[in-house]
Amino acid sequence: MALLPKNLSSTWTRIVSCIAIVYTLFICLLCFSPQWGLADGVTTPNIIYWGRLRLLLVPFNSLVSAGQLTSLKEIIWVFGQNLSNVFLLYPLGLCLVFLRKEWRSVKSSLLYGFLISLGIETGQILVDLLYDANRVFEIDDLWTNSLGVLLAYLTYRLLTGSRKTD
Template identity: 45%
Template sequence: MKFFDEQANLRAPFQKIVKGLAVCYTIAICLMCFLPQSVYPTLKSMETPGVQHFGRITAILTPFNTLVHFGKIPDLVDLIFIILQNVANIFLLFPLIFALCLLKPNVRQVKKVLLMSFLMSLAIETTQVILDLLFNFNRVFEVDDLITNTLGGLLAYLFYRLIRSVTT
């Protein structure tokens, strides 16, 4: 069974499945990104090096913060935890951007995917700041999240291109 038609668009039965999964994943992103941090179990109570506090707003404004403050990370467990956070951020938007590439031919351009991924990430980070101001959700605005989420969008686009080339 072919997933794509002659114009490289996803066939109708698969479109419904992908749309449903995209809606579910969008809800999951909202839950992951907008619930208070206290809802989630804490593995370590360390503060990431480079954190800045502006009243109730917490931010990491240094690009590539883990690399810049590598020597300030106290132990291997903390380093692994920080690296895993960055890897998770790479894949945060991956499923959603991949679904959009499958469903929307007009977004299948690298510039559009990069812009869309960056703007989604910026919206998430900005909303977290607003939630922190209004409700003290203990969220952190991170420049690295903008970078890693955008990278994840790019990887989703490249994965879409690979899947399309293999299956058409």
């Protein structure tokens, strides 16, 4: 039984579009503003420092490097980063899957989630080159953000009673 229709009315389309725009601005503020002091006292293993750029290119770094985390604060920070990245793009993905039919498949949601995440991560490198925002390009963010958009698509399917791609 469907809780919501697959396609929104024009009024709801405008509302969801506004929510998507506001949330996109929130993501930009969150991801591209300087990150000072948020992780004081936390050392994330395997970060590569290249000038003022910070890169974390080890896949599944949280799991691979869990033994190197020395405090509860580090464990919460590192695993919390992964969890928050899963849900970073979830609201935007949910809006877009309702607004755009081409987002309504597993393949599309993963692809679009990956591309948005790649744009964010690349943008963070550019921001650090421009004004040293203390951001980190993390390879794991690509899959955790993509997973968030996939979860949004699966939520859409659950809410609309969809059994297959539209």
